[in-house]
Amino acid sequence: MSATTSPTTSPLPRIRISGRSFLALTLTPEAPLEDWLSALDHQIARSAGFFAGKPIILDLGMLDAEAEHLSGLLPALKERGIRVIGIEGGDRAWPALADWDWPENFAGGRASAEIAIPEDSAPEAPAPRTLILETPVRSGQQVVWPDGDVVILGSVASGAEVSAGGSIHVYGPLRGRAIAGIGGNSDARIFTRALEAELVAIDGFYATAEEMDPEQTSKPAQVALSGETLTFFPLT
Incomplete structure (x- = not known):
């Protein structure tokens, strides 16, 4: 009768979990949306790159289901390079939002003070040289x-x-x-x-x-x- 050996069982690696916090900005559009988007374009032109790479929460609390051009709001933000990671203040049942790719909301989070968007400073002209x-x-x-x-x-x-x-x-x-x-x-x-x-x-x-x-x-x-x-x- 031959002897049998059981394979050595390797220990499973430990799952390491740590916390990391990020600041998400909240955009709160207002009606009429065409004017609000124009104001947003003006702000982006004055502060190029401010929204780049930043997570954005879209707060629809100042709009209602009948707001004109509401259906095109999320696509318009994506066209401007604004990455929406959460939506609050609205209802998925609103007909205008039926085609939205609705991101999952994040739990928790505390509101902070309003953030002033810095304006890009004009480049300084080179000093005259002799x-x-x-x-x-x-x-x-x-x-x-x-x-x-x-x-x-x-x-x-x-x-x-x-x-x-x-x-x-x-x-x-x-x-x-x-x-x-x-x-x-x-x-x-x-x-x-x-x-x-x-x-x-x-x-x-x-x-x-x-x-x-x-x-x-x-x-x-x-x-x-x-x-x-x-x-x-x-x-x-």
Whole structure:
């Protein structure tokens, strides 16, 4: 007679249960629903992403079975990315709710204070930046800097061109072309230790060498825009 052995019985794993709480938001629509949905769209536009991923309780307590457009309310919320996990304050027997995919309500839960929806802040414009050139701008070179001022520690040769979104500062002779205020900055100016330019321009208004004030040429000068006219001043 052979001996028999019984298989070893492994212990069953322990079921671990712990608690975790989430904040569910409650939406309480009001009649007329078309206006309420328009107000919701406006709020979503001002606070993009506020409802994303958040569980929502839909409270129908301020509506009744005859509310116009009630049947399309739940689909309209789903189209807007609002995830409804529970419905309260209404009755499944209302005819308008017959086609709703009614989620199971959660037991318990306490009401909290009304939550203020934060508005998205407008992105800050980047601060103007200054381009500093420590060497002269040679003939044939073209410098374009739309983000702010251009400061040139040397000269700008004849046949060179410097363009800036802000002002242009030339610490040597300006013999080429200087175009300031590109992009619509009429407050920009041009400064130079010796005005001998082929052309100067601010915000699209320009003057050629023949049109410049002869009393300011070959001297320290600044150029500004007054209305639609370039004006030339001594650099003092």
